[in-house]
Amino acid sequence: MASFTFADVPPMTGRTVVITGANSGIGRVTASALAQRGARVVLAVRNQDKGLAAAATMAGHTEVRSLDLADLSSVREFAHTFTEPIDLLINNAGLSLPPLERTAEGFELQFGTNHLGHFALTNLLLPQVRERVVTVGSLAHLIGSIDFTDLNWQRRRYRAYPAYGQSKLANLLFVHELHRRLTAAGSSVISTAAHPGIATTNLMNADGRGLRFRAEKALISRVSHTAEAGALPTLYAATADVPGNAYVGPDRLLGLRGAPAPARRTAKARDTDTARRLWDASEQLTDTTFPLPSASTERTPAHDTHHH
Template sequence: MIKTQFGFSSTAAEVAEGIDLPGKRVIVTGASSGIGVETARALAGRGAEVTLAVRNTDAGEKTAQDIGGNVRVAQLDLTDLASIDAFVRGWDGPLHVLVANAGVMATPQRYTDQGWEWQFATNHLGHFALATGLHPALKAGRARIVVVSSTGHMLSPVVFDDVNYAFRNYDAWTAYGQSKTANVLFAVEATRRWAEDGITANALMPGQIFTNLSSHLDINRDDLNLTTMKTVEQGAATSVLLATSPLLEGIGGRYFDDCNEAPVVDSRKEAPPLHGVARYAVDRDNAARLWTYSETLLAKA
């Protein structure tokens, strides 16, 4: 188990302090709002060249100007395979850190042109296509992949027999849950397949943060438990830790919360609120099955 000096209240800047990143090239998806901005800010602040991979490049340019430093902007829509392919073809040279940060949460029922459920497509498949497309660059950089998951993964395993809700009644939260489980499983299998290339991947729970991710939900801020809420600077801390900490050198296939490795649990009752990782989310057989399933979907697209 990886234990650090950091915890719930640590910020991204505190986690990155003292770490030098000049010459390191980083991509952060969904980096025009929320914790993506603060992740990019902390990494750029330590000297990294950071590319903000965003749908809205105007918003991305404003973010880049706000952050300063060596920050670039590139268009990326994770639900559009042509956009992902264009991004991959436009990348040149090594990549040292890929932060799979972009995501959607508990959206109304919606499907991509390929018939893929929107949350699974955005949160998992888009990032899967991006990472596999960038594999040569990741290999050249002996990279770390940081996958932003959620404690919401405990809402559902990946239901392989009906990922797209063809037979089940659609539920926004279980759909979110299986997409977040897929994030963890991707980190497990990417590490197994690519560790010999020097590539490792870890997943994380950033914490409970009120950002644009939840802005469309019917949430009364006055009803939120402020004792469990984080600022965006605190929410980005675990992502930055996984991207930079020497303790994570050569370590992959794990799940972290509050800047520390989380215990594996067999029921939600075993874990404190917002902590722990379900055993099915780090199961190697599930991870291998998801990788093959994802490859098959992309091959048919």
Template sequence: MARGRRAPTRRACEGAVMDLRGRTVLVTGASDGLGLESAVALERAGARVLMTARDPAKGARAVARVQQEVPGATAQVVALDLADLASVRDAAEDVHRRVDGLDVVIANAGVMMPPERRTTADGFELQIGTNHLGHFALVGLLLPLLRQQPGSRVVSVSSLAARGGYMDLQDLQWERRPYDRQQAYGASKLANLLFAFELERRLRAAGAATLSVAAHPGVSGTNLMSTMRVPSVLERLSKLVMASPRQAARPQLHAATAPGVVGGEFWGPKGLGEVRGRGVAHATVPSNALDQQVARDLWTASEELTGVTVDLPSPTS
């Protein structure tokens, strides 16, 4: 794919999800926002959905919402705190006990711009620790289940913020530099893309039938505005131009379920600036996500930091 260029647009997707009866899908961060909307759509298409939630009470309410929207839904909650590697390992073991294979993992959960530098249970900067390292460990631990299912997919949910992200592997945890929450968020979402593309290269090198795909929602009116502590008037005005969570979930649903999706693709809204749109199209890949050496170095650092070694060969450069 050309550096910084938009790939050819495919036919717009209006949010329809293919028949998923007999398929098992895990969605992280499914207690609200894009994750919950994705869970509803997947259940409606007949999938067995595992919904991860950090808060058990919120998880129970999310399952109730899915059951309200889709009578007869069988969605289940998996307890998961991506900011705690012990919880990630427990969640992966729980999933291994429940299912013999996974067809899709949608790595959707994330945190956005806390007001000051915070750390995870393992001492990582909160945004890189949750958005990237937690998902890296989870996908690595679930990869044997994914490889049981031909055509399975890992969908890494990135952001438009990845365009301004910079990966400083010498200070991944923001311990040496003055903390900039916006730059730290952009770096964590760039890490999602670097991981998605490196995972795809390693899957191909292994001859695996699993695909790694990325997506971004554009700009969505989720609960992240409250996390950013913007004035309520600005929040209300912003939501007038933002996509609804249901609309914003379409790119990741397309990446997870649409026929013809190819590993290494990046999907987003089909609209001006990829901010929002009723359809789905190939997204512009930031040039900073195409550096394969940085991707390999980030992979190595992620294995060392999480203690999760992913059983895939490193591709030749």
């Protein structure tokens, strides 16, 4: 693919985009770029003041709505009050490496926010989505594994890095299974994923002490690129002509930085059995289900496909 820049984002006039975590970092850059190209961009953010401050810096049509992915009642409220069609849903928000904390429902915070919150949001909004769902992953999926016996770190000693890796592997398994389900339902909506490489954003500002932390931070600052560069894979996955289940990331330094290109994902991120199993577990944990009828089942599609 030719090198993709902000100038290559197509005109977005008439399209509605919902972006989670759009008040800082990659989400903010993505929101700004799409608003500039004419989209109506809804910043779905936990902190209304920060969202409004970010929106004030953007040209074009922006709105700010409250969404706390770590609280499923907030997710349901957001989805319930969002009745209009959505062209692009961008599952961007994420947090990395906090101390052990729990969501309102008691989920481990990274798994609950990065995966389960977006899982519930996507399923609740999907009947209104017209074009694609983009989920922002991470290179950290490479170190991830899904422990079905202890998804929420209740039995094991909590370790922030493996917990983050699990949440980001879950993102890609979600993209894989969502693509499979959309295809089976005969939907024209596609599910894609992107990762930013290593970008200098708020996620990188985690506090830590000790020599190892300082050494890692120094190394990361040498290889990272800007939030602007880090947002390009998301914009490519959101607007370029890519197939369903595409995964886009930077093309240089093993995916750490560079221009958007097809990205490598581990075999475990493409494992259909694991993806289905995680989907089933996520449905139970969030009490949400895939809302579209399967093409192979007999159901009256009237209320499933109706745009309110």
